[in-house]
Structure formats: C-alpha cells, structure tokens
Amino acid sequence: MKDWTYDEMMTVAASRRLWDGCVCFVxxxxxxAACNLARLTxxxxxxxxxxxxxxxxxxxxxxxxxxxxxxxxxxACVVPLPEVFSYWLQGGRVDVGFLGAAQIDRFANLNSxxxxxYDAPRTRLPGAGGAPEIAAHARQTFVVMRASPRSFVDxxxxxxxxxxxxxxGARARTSARGAGPQAVITDFGVLTPAPHTNELxxxxxxxxxxxxxxxxxxxxxLATAADIEILPAPTADELSVLRxxxxxxxxxxxxxxxxxx
Amino acid sequence: MRHLSLTQAIETFVQDGAxxxxxxxxHLIPFAAGHEIIRQGRRDxxxxxxxxxxxxxxxIGMGCARRLTFSWGGNPGVGSLHRLRDxxxxxxxxxxEIDEHSHAGMAAAYCAGAARLPFGVLRGxxxxxxxxxxxxxxxxxxxxxxxxxxxxxxxxxxxxxLHAQRADRQGNVAIHGIVGAQKEAAxxxxxxxxxxxxxxxxxxxxMNAIVIPHWIVSAVVLSPGGAYPxxxxxxxxxxxxxxxxxDAISRDRESFRTWMQRHVLACSDHREHLVSxxxxx
Numbered sequence: 001m002k003d004w005t006y007d008e009m010m011t012v013a014a015s016r017r018l019w020d021g022c023v024c025f026v027x028x029x030x031x032x033a034a035c036n037l038a039r040l041t042x043x044x045x046x047x048x049x050x051x052x053x054x055x056x057x058x059x060x061x062x063x064x065x066x067x068x069x070x071x072x073x074x075x076a077c078v079v080p081l082p083e084v085f086s087y088w089l090q091g092g093r094v095d096v097g098f099l100g101a102a103q104i105d106r107f108a109n110l111n112s113x114x115x116x117x118y119d120a121p122r123t124r125l126p127g128a129g130g131a132p133e134i135a136a137h138a139r140q141t142f143v144v145m146r147a148s149p150r151s152f153v154d155x156x157x158x159x160x161x162x163x164x165x166x167x168x169g170a171r172a173r174t175s176a177r178g179a180g181p182q183a184v185i186t187d188f189g190v191l192t193p194a195p196h197t198n199e200l201x202x203x204x205x206x207x208x209x210x211x212x213x214x215x216x217x218x219x220x221x222l223a224t225a226a227d228i229e230i231l232p233a234p235t236a237d238e239l240s241v242l243r244x245x246x247x248x249x250x251x252x253x254x255x256x257x258x259x260x261x
Numbered sequence: 262m263r264h265l266s267l268t269q270a271i272e273t274f275v276q277d278g279a280x281x282x283x284x285x286x287x288h289l290i291p292f293a294a295g296h297e298i299i300r301q302g303r304r305d306x307x308x309x310x311x312x313x314x315x316x317x318x319x320x321i322g323m324g325c326a327r328r329l330t331f332s333w334g335g336n337p338g339v340g341s342l343h344r345l346r347d348x349x350x351x352x353x354x355x356x357x358e359i360d361e362h363s364h365a366g367m368a369a370a371y372c373a374g375a376a377r378l379p380f381g382v383l384r385g386x387x388x389x390x391x392x393x394x395x396x397x398x399x400x401x402x403x404x405x406x407x408x409x410x411x412x413x414x415x416x417x418x419x420x421x422x423l424h425a426q427r428a429d430r431q432g433n434v435a436i437h438g439i440v441g442a443q444k445e446a447a448x449x450x451x452x453x454x455x456x457x458x459x460x461x462x463x464x465x466x467x468m469n470a471i472v473i474p475h476w477i478v479s480a481v482v483l484s485p486g487g488a489y490p491x492x493x494x495x496x497x498x499x500x501x502x503x504x505x506x507x508d509a510i511s512r513d514r515e516s517f518r519t520w521m522q523r524h525v526l527a528c529s530d531h532r533e534h535l536v537s538x539x540x541x542x
Contacts, residue, residue: 052288066286085369
C-alpha cells in the first residue's frame with residue numbers, strides 16, 4: 001500500500017529537479033510548495049523570487065496570495081514590481097520559472113486566458129499575469145499541471161505563453177532568450193521535449209503509474225521514450241517535511257485575522 | 262495637498278466616465294475608497310489595476326465600470342473573480358470592455374506613464390495571442406540593433422488612489438513592505454488620492470521605503486483599516502480566510518447583491534463596514 005498521493009509526488013518530483021543555489025521564479029500553489037520543500041530538504045541555498053518583488057524569501061508557511069506579508073518579512077530584499085520583471089526576469093537572472101495553465105499542447109504552449117473564443121469566451125480564466133515573460137526569459141521552465149484530456153489538448157483555445165510553438169526548432173528562431181519548458185510534471189509522471197521535434201514525450205512515470213493510464217489522460221497520441229524511468233517514491237523525510245509545511249499553511253490560512261479597529 | 266474626508270475626496274476627484282487606478286499589489290489595496298465609489302454610484306469608469314482583486318470584482322458587479330485594464334484577474338490562491346467573469350461572459354450587470362496585458366507589459370505601461378513617454382518597451386508578449394487580442398500592444402524596431410521589441414501604450418489615469426501606512430500633516434506619504442507599482446501609478450496620474458492608516462507629526466526615517474512628497478498628492482484621507490481585507494504591513498494582516506469566503510459570496514448574483522447591500526451600501530463609511538463584518542463573524 002502506498003502511503004502518499006500523486007499530488008504529493010508531483011510536488012516531490014518538481015522539488016527534486018531544483019538544485020542548491022538555483023534562482024527560482026515561483027508561482028502560487030504547487031510550485032510554491034515544491035520550491036519550499038527543496039529549500040527545507042536538499043537545497044537550503046535556493047533563491048526564491050515571487051513576482052510581488054520579494055527576492056530571496058524564506059517563508060515559514062506557504063503564501064495564499066503572491067503578496068502575503070510573510071514573503072516580505074522573510075525576504076533578503078523587496079523591490080518594486082516593474083523592477084522584478086525588467087531587471088531581474090528580463091535581465092536574465094532567473095534559472096528556473098514555474099508555470100501552470102488550464103490548457104497545454106504537445107509543444108508545451110500554454111493557455112491561461114480563455115476557453116472558447118476570446119471575444120465570447122465560454123470560460124474566462126484569470127489571464128496571463130507573469131507567465132508570458134517567465135516563459136520567454138527564465139533560463140528554463142517547468143510546467144506543473146494535473147493531466148486530463150480537457151487540459152492536455154490537441155489545439156489550444158488561446159496561446160498565453162509560448163513553449164516550443166510548432167516544434168522542430170521554431171522557438172530557437174524567436175527572440176525568446178530562455179530554453180523553454182524542459183519538463184512537464186503531471187500527476188502520473190514527467191513529459192520532456194524530444195531533442196529535435198520538441199514534442200512532449202513520456203520519459204518518467206511515478207511509482208505505480210502506467211503508460212496506459214498516461215495515454216488515457218492526454219488529449220493527443222502521446223509519444224513514449226524507449227526507456228521510461230520509474231521515479232522513486234517520496235522518501236519519509238520528503239513526506240514529513242511536505243506534510244508539516246502543508247499543515248502549518250492550512251492552520252495559518254484558517255486563523256482569524258483581527259479586524260482593524 | 263488637502264486633507265479631505267473620503268466622501269469629499271471621491272466627490273472631487275472621481276467623476277462618472279473617469280479613468281481611475283486603485284493600485285496596490287495584493288498589499289495596501291484601497292478597499293475603503295473603492296467602497297465609497299460604489300456608494301456614490303459612479304458609472305462608466307475605466308478601471309485600471311494589475312490584479313483587479315476583490316475590490317474591482319465588487320465595483321464591476323455593482324455596475325461602476327465600462328472598461329477594465331488589467332494583467333491577472335483571479336482571486337489569488339482561491340480561483341475566479343466571479344463578478345468579473347459574469348461581466349465578460351454574460352455582460353452582467355453590463356458589458357465590460359477589456360484591455361488585457363501581462364504583468365511585465367502593464368508595469369512597462371505604468372513606467373512610461375510616470376515618465377510621460379507615449380509608450381513603454383519590453384521584450385514581451387513574444388509569440389502570444391495577447392498581442393493580437395489587445396490592439397494597444399504593438400512593436401517597434403530598435404534603432405540601434407534592429408531587433409523588434411514589444412510596445413505598450415502608456416497608462417495615464419485621471420486619478421490614482423493608493424492606501425499607505427502613514428502620512429505627515431504636510432501630506433508626505435510613506436509606504437513600506439511590498440510596494441508593487443504604486444509609485445508609477447501615482448506619478449502617471451493627473452490627481453492622486455492617498456488614504457492612510459494614520460497621520461503623524463513626523464514620518465519615521467524611511468530609508469528605502471517609498472515616500473511620495475506632498476506636492477504630488479492631491480488629497481490625504483485618514484482611513485484606518487482602509488485596505489482590509491487586503492493588508493497594511495505593520496498594521497494588520499491579509500485576511501486570507503475572507504478571500505476564501507468571497508468565492509461563495511460572489512458566485513451567485515443574488516448573494517453578491519445581498520452582501521453588498523448589507524456590508525457596503527447600508528454602511529455610511531468604512532468604520533461602519535468593518536463593524537458590520539465583525540457582527541457576522
């Protein structure tokens with residue numbers, strides 16, 4: 001019997017890809033959990049930048065919003081927002097950017113804007129935020145998304161952030177400076193871009209997940225690597241640190257705030 | 262610079278049809294001012310904010326807005342802004358035109374506005390559909406390198422509203438903590454209202470904090486708790502539990518209207534608004 005969930009394994013798998021000292025541009029939710037798990041386990045000197053301008057932050061609990069006070073209080077420095085995007089992100093100071101989306105295609109282009117036509121959307125999503133420029137300027141990006149045929153689609157409704165465009169080296173011919181998405185971490189395993197075509201390919205499975213399960217969750221005919229790596233289950237240490245972090249966070253977000261007098 | 266009540270400040274500086282930015286990136290969001298705009302029944306506003314947040318969800322749902330310029334329109338860490346969605350998807354309570362940006366693009370547009378340049382420039386929107394969806398995103402060829410760069414038209418609001426921790430009696434304003442694009446929003450506008458937690462004889466030494474000098478400020482308004490349920494660093498914390506509760510309150514048109522009636526329209530000012538919330542908790 002496995003004593004961990006696929007959501008926990010996604011966080012652990014993302015965390016393991018980060019190295020000590022790497023500079024991460026962090027989003028809210030699972031990426032924030034993965035980056036802080038790395039900081040509390042194998043990468044104590046990781047540098048976390050949240051787009052609210054907090055650089056080198058070391059939060060004790062995960063923020064609900066990108067600008068919680070906890071992030072500023074534990075940061076090495078806090079800079080104005082235009083500076084985060086111009087000097088730090090566009091300036092090429094970020095090693096790894098994390099992205100999520102409502103839709104992804106086989107070349108890891110992302111949609112977080114609308115489902116349906118832009119001018120008459122069936123579902124209006126929150127929109128771009130920092131994503132288009134994180135996708136362009138971080139040296140590499142990791143995409144973290146739960147898989148379903150509705151989210152891993154043959155055709156995006158809207159391209160909010162560029163991955164490998166139409167593949168076959170198209171991205172390398174644009175002015176985007178970063179190398180683009182190097183891993184898509186999902187709830188059965190990891191997809192990585194094939195060297196020449198740039199098409200996402202199943203290269204790693206979580207312990208207990210199957211190729212058939214992966215194919216069923218993807219809305220295009222999924223290519224698979226010749227040798228699929230089976231990723232080790234979360235260690236006892238990873239699980240206990242992650243669960244303690246999530247418990248502290250849930251408790252903090254529930255805590256009633258004293259209304260200002 | 263004038264010391265005004267919030268009622269006077271909104272009457273004086275926010276007219277129907279005006280272009281208005283209530284800035285503050287998660288931190289120091291001017292909720293009290295937004296509620297006063299709703300109470301005064303302003304219409305046809307062009308609202309500008311990087312993250313519309315709950316305050317613009319409320320203003321849009323109450324029919325104040327004709328147009329919205331923004332770069333990320335969700336409830337942070339929670340999900341959708343349901344009133345914004347209802348306006349875009351179903352034109353309720355009225356149609357809403359949108360100018361949609363990325364954060365980097367909108368920040369560049371504020372910087373250009375503050376510098377009184379016609380446009381901002383960035384390596385942005387590269388191979389995205391956003392540049393097709395928003396006609397204010399264009400491009401220019403660099404005269405030095407020949408590279409094509411993205412441009413965004415400058416943002417110059419008629420009035421910017423900020424919330425800050427404190428001002429002195431002369432009207433100098435000090436902001437610390439997460440400072441977002443507040444300085445740029447302030448300097449890009451024709452008029453600037455600042456609501457504050459407290460007014461002091463002398464501002465504390467503010468090395469590296471943002472200070473907006475009194476001669477940039479049109480009006481200072483004393484408004485303790487004026488950023489709640491957002492927060493004022495050093496004064497009170499963000500009410501994350503309220504942000505989570507807003508999801509259910511705002512999902513349905515009727516429950517939204519009932520909440521707004523009870524907690525905003527029926528309250529004469531922000532102090533009464535906070536008292537009304539205390540009674541329901």
